[in-house]
Amino acid sequence: MVIFFVAQAFVIPSGSMKNTLLIGDHLFVKKFAYGVPVPHIPWLEVPVLPDFRGDGHLIDGEGPRRGDIVIFRYPRNEKIHYVKRCVAVGGDILFLHDKILYLHPHEGNDYVAAHYPKEKIVEIDGTLFVKNPYRDEFPGIHNDPHVVMDGYQPIEIFEFGPVRVEERHWFMMGDNRDHSNDSRFWGSVPYRLIVGKPWFIYFSWDENYTIRWDRIGRDVETLEREAPRYVE
DSSP states (O other): OHHHHTEEEEEOOSSTTTTTSOTTEEEEEETTBTEEEOOEETTTTEESSOOTTSSSEEEEOOOOOTTOEEEEEETTEEEEEEEEEEEEETTOEEEEETTEEEEEOTTOHHHHHHHSOGGGEEEETTEEEEESTTTTTOTTOBOOTTOOOSSSSOGGGTEEEEEEOOTTEEEEEOSBGGGOOOHHHHOOEEGGGEEEEEEEEEEEBOTTOOBOTTTTTOBHHHHHHHOOOOOO
16 A cells, blocks of 8 residues: 555666666655545556546646645656656746746736846746746756757757746756756656656665765755755
8 A cells, every 4th residue: 555655666777867866766755745646556557547537646636836846647658657857847838048948927017026036036028937947946956058059950959939837837957957958858757747856866876886884874855955066
């Protein structure tokens, strides 16, 4: 019952969330963070109960907040779980220019002026956008200076949008911005695919199978604020 409704084990398989979450981090997912999702048999990913509500959840919740790291089902293959950071919620407008994320929260200009420092606010045609809204709080977010617009890289890494996020949808991006398959390429994530929130790391090892003792037992909310900043 615990694995169905409370916590489920998850392994970070790729580097899309580096330097916040690392390949080889084994963590528990808090499955009740955003409601109670319809339980599935692990690995087989077969639903144990019907989706009575039609939104993938037995009990609804408020959904992810801006800045949350979220576990969700990949929209193009719902048997696969992804982990990314929520950078925009329903009604928000966002775009990327020269790799920089600009966000206009749906609460409007007054909200932006009251909640963000002036040096991060940019006015475009009367609308206030926040420039790179999450980097100060979460130092693991970074771009790779070696990824340049050379005709081989997807244009979405450099220029994207603007788009308005659908209601009850969440726009997800990896902290390793230039090496992440995320909402820039396949759209925002509907509530029915939201699974939960990373909780704490119970085991971690690197590509050489060396145990990362300093990460074991740490909660993810602490690690994401202590992640090392990218150094070229």
